[in-house]
Amino acid sequence: MVLEVLKFPDARLRKKGEAVKEVTPKLQELATNMIETMYAENGIGLAAPQVGESVRLLVIDTRPRDEDGNIVLDGMTELERQVDQPIVIFNPEITVAREKTTYEEGCLSVPGFYETVDRNKYVEVKGLNFKGEEYTIKTDGLLAICLQHEMDHLEGKLFIDRLSFLKSNRIKTRIQKHGYPTAEEVVEERQEVRARRKAAKEAATAAGSK
Numbered sequence: 661m662v663l664e665v666l667k668f669p670d671a672r673l674r675k676k677g678e679a680v681k682e683v684t685p686k687l688q689e690l691a692t693n694m695i696e697t698m699y700a701e702n703g704i705g706l707a708a709p710q711v712g713e714s715v716r717l718l719v720i721d722t723r724p725r726d727e728d729g730n731i732v733l734d735g736m737t738e739l740e741r742q743v744d745q746p747i748v749i750f751n752p753e754i755t756v757a758r759e760k761t762t763y764e765e766g767c768l769s770v771p772g773f774y775e776t777v778d779r780n781k782y783v784e785v786k787g788l789n790f791k792g793e794e795y796t797i798k799t800d801g802l803l804a805i806c807l808q809h810e811m812d813h814l815e816g817k818l819f820i821d822r823l824s825f826l827k828s829n830r831i832k833t834r835i836q837k838h839g840y841p842t843a844e845e846v847v848e849e850r851q852e853v854r855a856r857r858k859a860a861k862e863a864a865t866a867a868g869s870k
């Protein structure tokens with residue numbers, strides 16, 4: 661079942677997620693619905709507070725896809741490829757975080773807005789899987805960025821809170837005054853961001869090969 665994704669400034673996005681004591685069938689159903697919702701919205705990650713559930717639960721699938729929706733593994737790092745996706749993780753906790761990086765992020769709860777955010781490049785995240793068993797994800801690349809972004813949601817924090825005061829306020833005021841861009845504008849902006857990310861990656865690769 662596709663769930664409604666809450667948008668800033670919905671107060672429910674500010675509530676901290678509560679730790680899961682046991683992975684019950686009800687929570688498994690929530691995770692399944694969240695995965696369906698993430699795919700329906702063309703997102704790469706979703707946290708339970710985004711669908712109005714104050715629970716420490718994330719679902720993620722950062723695997724790149726071609727125009728037909730088929731998964732293509734190129735563009736993923738070695739570590740990312742080793743992680744089974746889609747990911748379901750309850751009570752995620754960062755145990756190791758190394759090196760700094762930046763990424764131009766977006767969010768299903770702030771559609772149409774993309775800004776560069778500081779993150780760690782490599783993370784190890786411990787939590788419970790769909791069956792309630794403990795496991796650890798060790799990754800870098802987009803998956804590491806996405807894990808950190810989604811974990812912020814569990815603290816009631818959005819990526820636009822991580823920007824400079826000026827930038828953050830400009831976006832929040834714009835949304836509160838004028839609302840969100842139309843669905844067409846969101847798609848357009850997303851395509852532009854993809855092109856910018858690709859160019860940035862190519863520039864980095866070119867610089868690295870010199």
Ligand SMILES: [Zn+2]
Binds near residue numbers: 767768809810813
């Ligand atoms: Zn988000």
